[in-house]
Amino acid sequence: xxxxxxxxxxxxxxxxxxxxxxxxxxxxxxxxxxxxxxxxxxxxxxxxxxxxxxxxxxxxxxxxxxxxxxxxxxxxxxxxxxxxxxxxxxxxxxxxxxxxxxxxxxxxxxxxxxxxxxxxxxxxxxxxxxxxxxxxxxxxxxxxxxxxxxxxxxxxxxxxxxxxxxxxxxxxxxxxxxxxxxxxxxxxxxxxxxxxxxxxxxxxxxxxxxxxxxxxxxxxxxxxxxxxxxxxxxxxxxxxxxxxxxxxxxxxxxxxxxxxxxxxxxxxxxxxxxxxxxxxxxxxxxxxxxxxxxxxxxxxxxxxxxxxxxxxxxxxxxxxxxxxxxxxxxxxxxxxxxxxxxxxxxxxxxxxxxxxxxxxxxxxxxxxxxxxxxxxxxxxxxxxxxxxxxx
Amino acid sequence: xxxxxxxxxxxxxxxxxxxxxxxxxxxxxxxxxxxxxxxxxxxxxxxxxxxxxxxxxxxxxxxxxxxxxxxxxxxxxxxxxxxxxxxxxxxxxxxxxxxxxxxxxxxxxxxxxxxxxxxxxxxxxxxxxxxxxxxxxxxxxxxxxxxxxxxxxxxxxxxxxxxxxxxxxxxxxxxxxxxxxxxxxxxxxxxxxxxxxxxxxxxxxxxxxxxxxxxxxxxxxxxxxxxxxxxxxxxxxxxxxxxxxxxxxxxxxxxxxxx
Numbered sequence: 001x002x003x004x005x006x007x008x009x010x011x012x013x014x015x016x017x018x019x020x021x022x023x024x025x026x027x028x029x030x031x032x033x034x035x036x037x038x039x040x041x042x043x044x045x046x047x048x049x050x051x052x053x054x055x056x057x058x059x060x061x062x063x064x065x066x067x068x069x070x071x072x073x074x075x076x077x078x079x080x081x082x083x084x085x086x087x088x089x090x091x092x093x094x095x096x097x098x099x100x101x102x103x104x105x106x107x108x109x110x111x112x113x114x115x116x117x118x119x120x121x122x123x124x125x126x127x128x129x130x131x132x133x134x135x136x137x138x139x140x141x142x143x144x145x146x147x148x149x150x151x152x153x154x155x156x157x158x159x160x161x162x163x164x165x166x167x168x169x170x171x172x173x174x175x176x177x178x179x180x181x182x183x184x185x186x187x188x189x190x191x192x193x194x195x196x197x198x199x200x201x202x203x204x205x206x207x208x209x210x211x212x213x214x215x216x217x218x219x220x221x222x223x224x225x226x227x228x229x230x231x232x233x234x235x236x237x238x239x240x241x242x243x244x245x246x247x248x249x250x251x252x253x254x255x256x257x258x259x260x261x262x263x264x265x266x267x268x269x270x271x272x273x274x275x276x277x278x279x280x281x282x283x284x285x286x287x288x289x290x291x292x293x294x295x296x297x298x299x300x301x302x303x304x305x306x307x308x309x310x311x312x313x314x315x316x317x318x319x320x321x322x323x324x325x326x327x328x329x330x331x332x333x334x335x336x337x338x339x340x341x342x343x344x345x346x347x348x349x350x351x352x353x354x355x356x357x358x359x360x361x362x363x364x365x366x367x368x369x370x371x372x373x374x375x376x377x378x379x380x381x382x383x384x385x386x387x388x389x390x391x
Numbered sequence: 392x393x394x395x396x397x398x399x400x401x402x403x404x405x406x407x408x409x410x411x412x413x414x415x416x417x418x419x420x421x422x423x424x425x426x427x428x429x430x431x432x433x434x435x436x437x438x439x440x441x442x443x444x445x446x447x448x449x450x451x452x453x454x455x456x457x458x459x460x461x462x463x464x465x466x467x468x469x470x471x472x473x474x475x476x477x478x479x480x481x482x483x484x485x486x487x488x489x490x491x492x493x494x495x496x497x498x499x500x501x502x503x504x505x506x507x508x509x510x511x512x513x514x515x516x517x518x519x520x521x522x523x524x525x526x527x528x529x530x531x532x533x534x535x536x537x538x539x540x541x542x543x544x545x546x547x548x549x550x551x552x553x554x555x556x557x558x559x560x561x562x563x564x565x566x567x568x569x570x571x572x573x574x575x576x577x578x579x580x581x582x583x584x585x586x587x588x589x590x591x592x593x594x595x596x597x598x599x600x601x602x603x604x605x606x607x608x609x610x611x612x613x614x615x616x617x618x619x620x621x622x623x624x625x626x627x628x629x630x631x632x633x634x635x636x637x638x639x640x641x642x643x644x645x646x647x648x649x650x
Contacts, residue, residue: 286527295562298561
């Protein structure tokens with residue numbers, strides 16, 4: 001199993017009482033809540049944390065794109081990836097991902113990613129997403145066109161990377177007389193492509209298609225959903241006539257590692273609860289604008305929602321559902337081994353910083369996890385788990 | 392003639408259509424909530440007119456055709472439908488999103504129209520006067536913001552909501568987003584051509600419209616030659632529901648004088 005340290009770069013100093021006045025930390029939360037002096041310190045702190053993850057043995061570091069919110073401060077993730085490109089030495093750098101339908105001109109993503117791939121000499125991983133529903137409100141992008149634009153923008157970027165330029169691109173939303181990407185990607189034919197998703201049959205059918213075989217990442221979902229979607233990926237691949245490798249599925253999950261289980265829960269509690277209850281808080285209309293989900297998926301969500309409890313979640317709820325990994329190195333090894341055996345995924349993307357988790361605790365958790373958990377899953381020790389998952 | 396509900400196909404799209412009454416044809420184009428029911432104002436109008444109420448492609452009981460991308464697609468669809476139904480001398484009445492479609496029809500071709508009525512119509516932008524954000528409102532907020540009289544909103548909210556009802560709501564919102572998310576509920580080019588409307592035009596507006604505030608009415612009035620404005624006091628975004636009597640009176644009076 002490979003380990004990629006994921007970072008959302010939240011605004012940790014957000015006044016937790018903001019929700020007495022505002023319904024969400026997205027879209028309409030006034031930016032007067034943001035203090036640039038704190039932001040300056042945070043950006044540099046967060047880069048230090050990802051550089052630390054590289055230095056202590058993570059296989060990769062990940063940044064991502066979010067707009068106009070306190071949940072993630074990276075509207076332009078390429079800025080952070082660019083900074084990391086020069087300071088990290090061995091880790092891959094993954095942008096997970098650019099939100100293609102939000103952009104008027106997706107060719108800039110082909111260019112940006114090709115630059116990163118060139119600077120790092122091929123240490124780059126390309127992620128494509130549709131963005132969070134709230135971002136369609138923030139960016140004036142039409143959610144009813146979200147799926148179609150995503151697919152078309154993807155096709156455009158792939159054409160820019162793989163077809164000799166200049167070439168003609170004739171889409172419904174994008175049209176270019178001269179697609180001619182300078183620079184070309186360092187990795188040939190193009191950098192690995194990963195598709196983060198909160199789970200959808202349509203996305204899995206698209207990502208697992210034999211023309212693509214993209215790595216599918218299940219993000220911030222209960223363990224039962226993780227198992228369901230990973231199995232769906234493998235089954236879909238079988239229907240397409242091939243066997244998916246473990247490298248085609250990954251799991252992104254907030255993770256905290258401390259000396260003992262008791263210390264881990266005590267230290268993580270306020271910060272993970274801040275993450276789920278304050279930073280992710282969003283009314284339905286913001287989260288799911290019309291068309292963001294297909295009508296068929298929406299029906300499923302409406303039925304699933306009835307089964308979910310509402311209100312604030314505690315750390316115990318999150319750990320039980322498996323939306324948060326927390327404990328001593330021994331506990332984390334045991335849990336990961338068991339999930340790995342049941343579910344079988346080739347990549348783990350732990351978000352080692354989450355919510356308001358301060359720097360010292362983040363450092364400690366990254367260091368301990370890298371020293372005590374990661375080595376346990378290095379080949380060949382993981383071979384039996386993979387075999388079990390495939391059986 | 393009692394109301395008849397039919398399904399019919401035009402341009403590769405099956406639509407649901409209600410029709411009742413006798414007299415000159417009155418084509419009513421519904422707003423963003425669809426037209427699931429034969430409402431009291433339709434019944435009142437059907438005493439004088441042949442009232443025709445289609446559900447737009449993409450809405451309610453009608454199909455969503457592949458070709459539906461923008462508001463002009465619906466304008467051309469209805470111009471075709473008017474021909475297919477062999478209608479002429481049509482009194483075209485549109486409310487909210489249906490008003491936008493009606494205006495887009497009229498700038499293209501008024502030949503089959505006798506009069507035009509736009510009620511609480513979206514379709515144009517008035518700088519400095521934002522429309523209500525129906526995409527950010529919850530279903531409850533939307534219903535509350537449609538009415539001035541909150542008793543009517545509460546009665547509407549007291550109706551039980553079925554799963555099927557929620558799916559229709561989601562389908563209609565999807566069509567609303569497709570047509571009006573960006574630019575928000577207007578066509579930046581429509582205002583340039585409203586002078587082409589050559590039939591008598593009435594604007595009907597609630598003075599307390601929270602979705603399409605009253606300055607939109609005066610802006611339309613300034614752009615459509617000879618347009619008359621009838622403001623209904625103490626009324627929100629749906630005069631045809633909230634003040635059906637006044638709405639029907641305004642239209643019949645206007646058509647009577649225009650004829």
